[in-house]
Amino acid sequence: MLRPAKPDNEAARLEALRRYRILDTPREAAFDDLLAIAAAICDVPMGAITLIDAERQWFKSKLGMDDAPETSRDTAFCAHAILAPQSLTVVPDARLDVRFQDNPVVTTPPGIRFYASAPLLDPAGLPLGALCVMDHHPRELAPRRQEALAALSRQVSQLLELRRSSEELALQLQDRAWYEKKLQAFADALEAHNEELAQQLHLDALTGLANRRALIAALDERLAGDAPFCMALADIDHFKAINDTHGHGVGDEVLARVAESLRAAAGGRGLLARHGGEEFAWLLPGLDLDAALPLCDALRAAVAGAPAALPVTVSIGVAQRQPGDDKASLLQRADLALYAAKHAGRNRVAAR
Incomplete structure (x- = not known):
């Protein structure tokens, strides 16, 4: 000492x-x-x-x-x-x-x-x-x-x-x-x-995106009105294997790089946030599923096509706001859609 x-x-x-x-x-x-x-x-x-x-x-x-x-x-x-x-x-x-x-x-x-x-x-x-x-x-x-x-x-x-x-x-x-x-x-x-x-x-310190606190506040505001919107959840495929194989430092670098790809592909539309862990959320006001799905697929493609020494992909689940929805029900449907995308082979978009 x-x-x-x-x-x-x-x-x-x-x-x-x-x-x-x-x-x-x-x-x-x-x-x-x-x-x-x-x-x-x-x-x-x-x-x-x-x-x-x-x-x-x-x-x-x-x-x-x-x-x-x-x-x-x-x-x-x-x-x-x-x-x-x-x-x-x-x-x-x-x-x-x-x-x-x-x-x-x-x-x-x-x-x-x-x-x-x-x-x-x-x-x-x-x-x-x-x-x-x-x-x-x-x-x-x-x-x-x-x-x-x-x-x-x-x-x-x-x-x-x-x-x-x-x-x-x-x-x-x-x-x-x-x-x-x-x-x-x-x-x-x-x-x-x-x-x-x-x-x-209101910012996630690692990625620079909005954090969960900011996302929930925005979601509450949208649910208080009647306008249509969609909620998308994106999850990095096989992220646990990245942490286990390369360490959490590399995992953090991957999270930051994926966030940058998502930000660039989103082009300022809606609210992009880190939902937690390796999961991201995209709140898309004024859109139904038909309009939201191609935008989400563009996000998926942007991550998959980003040049990197350690390439990664994301799976995305999308849910459209339905009458009577609260935060829990909307996020649950988006999460079920995400699970369906994972179960279907990953690196794809699914909706519910």
């Missing part, structure tokens, strides 16, 4: 951290929520929002770990991460990294093998700590998930700054005009950052 060095600007960094007056404060829901989102996007069981004090790592929020409020700085992964404050720190397998291979948090519970973090910076760029996610198993973090983690770390930094400013503003209540102007400026900044977060929450 390598003990983390102290940054050259350690004195200025600690002074900046003290200005936030956040060390040893109780947990706050706003921080817990951002950590939960980070862990969900990165699909990991553990995470933390840490602040690196002079000799300790203190947790403002933590997930999937014991309740200890702090650890020694000497064993803290995040103490290494703040040495490179302009980039993410990703450790695919801690047992293969000389900095951490015999670290007690690796060799004993919580048994960290994978670690990724994005720095928490003050407005001057001084690193205060990190937003980190962890797993008990070695793994890689896809580029889109790295981008999402960086976006969320900016949200945490903004929240820290807003919290600090709110405390300072509370001491300036005698000058009401100054207070209101300053508070509005920070509110506007937080709203802008929240728009970025809202976009992350």
Whole structure:
């Protein structure tokens, strides 16, 4: 295990951290929520929002770990991460990294093998700590998930700054005009950052397509009206064999490549989403089955014809909205059509 060095600007960094007056404060829901989102996007069981004090790592929020409020700085992964404050720190397998291979948090519970973090910076760029996610198993973090983690770390930094400013503003209540102007400026900044977060929450981090949350919202909206539409479900054929043979890293690359082929073939029509795992969904408003089937077959052909070192195909099931349909019944018919396409030999389109 390598003990983390102290940054050259350690004195200025600690002074900046003290200005936030956040060390040893109780947990706050706003921080817990951002950590939960980070862990969900990165699909990991553990995470933390840490602040690196002079000799300790203190947790403002933590997930999937014991309740200890702090650890020694000497064993803290995040103490290494703040040495490179302009980039993410990703450790695919801690047992293969000389900095951490015999670290007690690796060799004993919580048994960290994978670690990724994005720095928490003050407005001057001084690193205060990190937003980190962890797993008990070695793994890689896809580029889109790295981008999402960086976006969320900016949200945490903004929240820290807003919290600090709110405390300072509370001491300036005698000058009401100054207070209101300053508070509005920070509110506007937080709203802008929240728009970025809202976009992350409606996009699948790996593929860049709409996620299941966005799909269900759009489906609810369509079912509330009377206009016709179709729902198509596309599943990558033999995807489990790809993961088992080539590993999940290659599997993620295949998912991203198939998503790009689907996006190009869809041409902006309807809503294309990742439904979950290796399954994609295409919501086609205003179309009946006769109009939807050739479009879905064009999607199938685009995937099958895409140049790739590891070619793949998709099977597609299509269902048209019927009177009395709800989400469950419509998706069930689309899923049954997908099963029929698989059963008929795959790389084809079926309808119900």
